[in-house]
Amino acid sequence: MTRILVTGGAGYIGSTATALLADRGYEVVVLDDLSMGHADAVDPRATFIEGSILDADLLRNALAGCEAVIHFAGKSLVGESVEKPELYHRVNVDGTQTLLEAMSIHGIDKIVFSSSAATYGQPIDNPITEESFASPTNPYGASKLAIDKMITSAGISAISLRYFNVAGAYQTTQGWLAERHNPETHLIPLVLRATEDNPLKIFGTDWDTKDGTCVRDYVHVVDLIEAHIMALGALKPHVHEIVNLGSGGGYSVREVISVASQVLARPVPAVESPRRAGDPATLVASIVKAKSLLGWEPTRALETMISDAVKSQAQ
Numbered sequence: 001m002t003r004i005l006v007t008g009g010a011g012y013i014g015s016t017a018t019a020l021l022a023d024r025g026y027e028v029v030v031l032d033d034l035s036m037g038h039a040d041a042v043d044p045r046a047t048f049i050e051g052s053i054l055d056a057d058l059l060r061n062a063l064a065g066c067e068a069v070i071h072f073a074g075k076s077l078v079g080e081s082v083e084k085p086e087l088y089h090r091v092n093v094d095g096t097q098t099l100l101e102a103m104s105i106h107g108i109d110k111i112v113f114s115s116s117a118a119t120y121g122q123p124i125d126n127p128i129t130e131e132s133f134a135s136p137t138n139p140y141g142a143s144k145l146a147i148d149k150m151i152t153s154a155g156i157s158a159i160s161l162r163y164f165n166v167a168g169a170y171q172t173t174q175g176w177l178a179e180r181h182n183p184e185t186h187l188i189p190l191v192l193r194a195t196e197d198n199p200l201k202i203f204g205t206d207w208d209t210k211d212g213t214c215v216r217d218y219v220h221v222v223d224l225i226e227a228h229i230m231a232l233g234a235l236k237p238h239v240h241e242i243v244n245l246g247s248g249g250g251y252s253v254r255e256v257i258s259v260a261s262q263v264l265a266r267p268v269p270a271v272e273s274p275r276r277a278g279d280p281a282t283l284v285a286s287i288v289k290a291k292s293l294l295g296w297e298p299t300r301a302l303e304t305m306i307s308d309a310v311k312s313q314a315q
């Protein structure tokens with residue numbers, strides 16, 4: 001049975017990957033320091049090792065017998081990265097360097113990496129292709145771009161998957177795996193918890209978009225993980241590919257609110273607020289390469305992302 005190390009396997013996306021890999025018959029080892037993740041989110045079929053990717057000795061133990069790594073571990077809050085750039089460099093970039101060195105010691109040369117649309121910064125054009133100019137506007141995006149370059153230099157079999165906006169939840173036999181961030185900054189969870197007393201703040205209504213609010217490309221977490229499993233099968237010796245993962249289409253903040261109010265069958269209280277610093281107006285992925293290289297296509301619509309998030313919160 002193929003044994004895979006999943007770093008960050010207790011987080012929202014990593015725990016979903018762990019469960020889906022176990023469903024498909026993979027043997028999974030999870031390494032997570034629980035700084036963001038939750039031990040109870042780790043699939044019981046996986047071997048769980050609590051610790052950091054900065055711990056070289058622990059990494060060497062975790063990698064024993066593994067054929068490949070899916071690397072999710074890292075800091076992922078844009079706002080926090082602006083306040084603490086050194087932390088983002090240390091955990092994300094130095095942590096990945098430590099991981100790559102430990103993989104090299106074990107002779108493991110296959111990795112699927114969780115990169116981000118944040119590597120592109122303020123895009124010149126939409127949809128964004130993998131050839132679009134990468135010019136991150138915050139230390140989080142800069143750390144993901146630095147890692148992508150580091151992986152290219154390592155000369156191993158690698159695919160970096162650049163996520164756009166991930167949403168939705170996955171139902172396992174143990175319950176739902178869903179977003180549990182603290183503090184929560186992402187649009188869909190905040191839309192679902194908005195009340196008359198604490199309405200959703202719409203960050204900017206004067207953007208150059210279809211209705212003045214920001215446009216983003218939302219992809220269901222289960223579709224996203226399917227792409228990771230396909231990427232494991234598409235790795236080629238000594239080749240590093242970069243692949244965008246989104247839906248290929250965009251929804252404005254107002255459109256997300258409208259779909260959510262249909263799913264919830266009630267209005268979503270919202271107020272117009274100033275723009276949030278650092279937000280690009282529009283981020284939409286070209287998914288042509290994901291289709292041609294991985295044979296991947298997302299199948300779950302925004303309605304499903306929102307209704308799964310609703311069901312997960314009700315558990």
Ligand code: UFG
Pocket residue numbers: 076078116117118119140163164165166185186187188190200201202203204214215216253276279283
């Ligand atoms: N938004 C609001 N109100 C809120 C929260 C968000 O209007 O209370 C808006 C944002 O301004 C943005 C959109 O909703 O236009 C989506 O915001 P999110 O915070 O959910 O997601 P981002 O697009 O900012 O972030 C995502 C990923 C990051 C990644 C970033 C850039 O979550 O990891 O894209 O690629 F870094």
